[in-house]
Amino acid sequence: MSQGLRLAIDGVCHSYGKLAVLEDICLAAEPGEVLALVGPSGCGKSTLLGIIGGMIAPTAGSVRAEGALADECLNPFTYVFQDFALLPWRTVAGNVALPLEGRLDQAARRERVAEALRLTGLGEFAGAWPRQLSGGMRQRVGIARALAVRPACLLMDEPLSALDAQTRDLLLEEFGALIARAGTTTVYVTHNLGEAVRLGHQIAVLSRRPGKVREVVRITHPLVGRDPADPALARIERCLWELIRDDAAAAARELDHAAH
């Protein structure tokens, strides 16, 4: 499995035209750590994730990555998307194979696809079309595709927000195990504090727009087997809510106002 990278986010600012979205973001993540980004709607979490993965150029500041890449790593910074981003004209196996094409020979590709599908419990669905799968299964395909390239840094943009509560809980457990096993550094964007507490080694709380780092909370519990009923974790979740409650309410009012 790949080694994770050390990530250093240094003074990142971003604006869309005159609209400042992020202001002086400084964060760091050690190899194999999960950095969860939480904050009210519109605070720039997804923009920051786009900047970290090189999909958006920051207005100021930089993101530095450090660490050795394993030979099998085909795409160091790999996203898992909120809307799954699966190609409807490809089967499950075809979607997982997409980023491997042209980089591995057919035998190696087949082996990697099979392993990724096995890890995500999709072995029996290799030939299924995305439309035949539930939301949870589709997101598993997204995870399998991401794991198949053996990333050094996994960038997850609200991967569970389109799913129902039960599927979310089940996948959350699996994410923890998969991330711990893969050893990748992970940046996990969510508006759900429970998810952040279940998966994060560090939780960075962003303020409302322009997003600034208000607080970074560290969790020392091991990633695998975290119990949501653990009083310590529940206390952290309450603290996080206290931190973002006013901002979340203000952001919701702002959205409401904009809608009218």
Next chain:
Amino acid sequence: MPHIRGPVAFRGGGFAPRDRPLAGALTVIALLALWQAGSSLGWIPPLFLPAPYDVARTLVTLTLSGELWRHVSASLLRLAVGWALGTVFGVALGVGVGIFTALRSPGMAVVSALFPIPKIALVPLFIIWFGIGEGSKIATLAFGVFFPMVIGTAAGVDNVPRSLIRMAQSFGLSRRAIVWKIVLPGSLPAILSTMRITAAIAIVLLVAAEMIGAQRGVGAFVLQEGNLYDTDGLLAGIVVLSLMGLGASWIIGRLERTLLAWRG
């Protein structure tokens, strides 16, 4: 205050039409039977509209004499080459317009300016440019197919979800791979729908081009039969044109079923 009592009435039906192929076939048969009955009873004069039976007999005679194939083969060749050329170049420019800023505005400006011109009006010009032979006829078809193909393909490319393109970029796929693996398959439904329309346009232009300057071809045959007031032959030619349209539609239907199987 108004009172309500009793079972709640169902209101959710309709607006869900279903295909009934048998009903379609029966409608055509019923219309042909009516037409035949009208002719047999003398209500429809043969010069005004020949009976279906007479049209069918003429078709058989033309087939057995080999004359039909002489005209149909010439038309099919022109249709295949002209349609293929217009489609290939139209799809290529449509994809370019859909993904390259440098091509988008100039390409759409030229297409918008030239698309509304009735292509039939250009046939004499094409004869001057490409000669009276096959070149002018094929150019007429290709030109007529090209513009709707550009517009349909560009619209198809525009409708490919950008999230899929960003996904491919995030996995480091090359620009070429993104076009082949994301943009083209994603715009294929629109391309195939446009091909259905351009097939009909191509047949119209084929007939027009053959009427202006051809010895062989279904269009030339229809014109010749019309000039002779041989309405049996004229209608036989029209039936052949209709069959060519049905054939093109069938081929595209098969392509859709094969290439778009993922839609279920």
